[in-house]
Amino acid sequence: MQKKTVYVLMPRNSRAWRGAEALWVTAAGWAGAAEQHYGSSWIGTSDTVAKAEDVLHYPLGSTTVVNTDKKGKYPWLPMVFKTLLKDILLKRSQPKEWAIEKDGPWKDETVKMVWEQHDLFPGPGYKIAKKLKVPFVLYVHGPAVWEASKWGVKRPVWGNWLEKNIEAASLKRADLVACVTEEVRQKLIDMGVQEHKTLVSPMSVDNKLFYPGKDVQHLKKELKIEHKTVIGWTGSFRSFHGLDTVVKAFLKIHKNHPDTVLILVGDGSEKEHIERLVHKMELQHVVLFPGRKPFAEIPDYVACFDIALVSAKTAEGFHYSPIKLREYMAAGKAAIAPLAGDLPLQFTEGEQVLFYEAGNEEHLESRLQLLINDVPFRNALGRNANEFVTSSSTWLHELKKVIAKLEANTL
Incomplete structure (x- = not known):
């Protein structure tokens, strides 16, 4: 009897999405869930085929994150033309035949579903699913043209054409489009x-990676945070995270609670700005x-936190589903999140989190x-968070939910 499997497809190469590692974590999460449910899964990119545990170390190559605030290689070229060039190169980077379409051990298994990360240009998922x-x-964090426009990326003329003729066409042919929030669904x-x-x-x-009680004394000793109250955040340093608000709030906290430390794990274009702000405030x-740390190390850093933060500059246009929040909760941490989005x-x-106005x-x-002064409440919040996530909010x-929706749609 053939083993059942799911193909999880990422429509770029294994070095892509540097600075947006959550996309790879998402793929690994769905693939891991499929392995639990069916017994097997394979993650396909334009250049390779891998297993979930391998993809947790993606993107491959240099760990340097490019500062997008700098002018880049061609400072004289207007940004709109750089965007057009990137779009053309992205389209041209797609191979005629993807690695997962070639012979390999994945060909010996019975495919039950093809899952693909939505991107500006689709991968081979529809073609493979139709053949099998x-x-x-399709899994959507946000339609590419629409989401990029929220970040200030301009695609005059060709953006509307891409959204209508490429993105929408790809989305409409899927059997199911799963998306991260209600705003994206609309x-x-x-x-x-x-x-x-x-x-x-x-x-x-x-929740096999993030769980309460993880022994991280070695890391606490390395960071010199033993016997400290640790406030922590993980992610990519981007302007929409509003980390300057976090640092300013911490300044007041530290004056009243000198045993507190703030840990900001990650890298990105706004890191230098936040470091300067920290020095200015002494x-x-x-x-x-x-x-920046490999994702495989993130659970250890989260385990060091007493209080975990999700931050946002504003609630306006907050269409995201922050993966870090459920990671904090699964680890049993008291989490503070913005009153935004879904x-x-x-x-x-x-009961499960504390909210603040973004x-x-x-x-x-x-x-x-509140969480520093009331330790019993803080501990209870972390326990409740863990129970909620592990009982209703894992990748499995x-x-x-997706399987049930597909079955309901066929009735």
């Missing part, structure tokens, strides 16, 4: 995806920047004060 006569699922419907083919499926967590001895609909204030330094400070739960 299995369901084709955008997909506006683009022509049939409502019954959409499903909100937020970013989730692998906090460099209590704000740590460990730098988060207030998914979690209960004071960008509001004083409100964030008050939330931190999301996979089962």
Whole structure:
């Protein structure tokens, strides 16, 4: 009897999405869930085929994150033309035949589903699913043109054409389009995806990687944070995270609680700005920047936290599903998150998380004060968070939702 499997496809090469590692973590999460449910899964990129545990170390190659604030190789070229050039090169980078279409051990297994990460230009998922006569699922963090425009990326004329003729066409042919938030779902419907083919499926967590009680004394000793109250954040340093608000709130916290430290794990275009702000406030001895870490090391850093933060500059246009929040919760950490997007609909204030008004330094400070002063409440919040996530919000739960939706749509 052949083993059952799922193809999880990422429509770029194994070195792509540097600085956006959450996309690779997402692929690994869905592949790991498929392996639990069916017994096997394979992750295909344009240049290779891998297993979930391998993809947790993606992207391959240099760990340097490019500072997108700098002018780049061609400072004289207007940004709109750079964007056009990138789009052309992205399209040309796609091979005629993908690695997973070639012979390999994955060919000896019975494919039950093809899952593909949505991108500006689609991968081979639809073609493969049609050939194998299995369901084709697209997973969408945000339609590419629409999401990039929120970040200020301009695609005059060709952007509308791409959205209508490439993105929308790809989305409409999927058997199911799973997306991270309700705002994204409404955008997909506006683009022509049939409502019954959409499903909100937020970013989730692998609770075999993030769990309470992880022994990290070695790391605490290395960071010199033993016997400290640790406030922590993980992610990519981008302007929309509003980390300046976090640092300003921490300044007031540290004055009242000198045993506190703030750890900001990651890299990105805004890191230098935040480091300068920390030095200006003379906090460099209590704000740590460990730098970008392989995802396999992130659970250890989260285990060092007493209080874990999700930050946002504003609630306006917050269409994201922050993967870090469920990672914190699975690890049993008391988490503070912005009152934004779908988060207030998914979690209960004071039971699983604490919310603060995005960008509001004083409100964030008050939330931190509460968790520092009331340790029993902080511990209870972490326990409740862990119980909630492990019982209803892992990647396996999301996979089962997709399977149930596909079955319901065929009735």
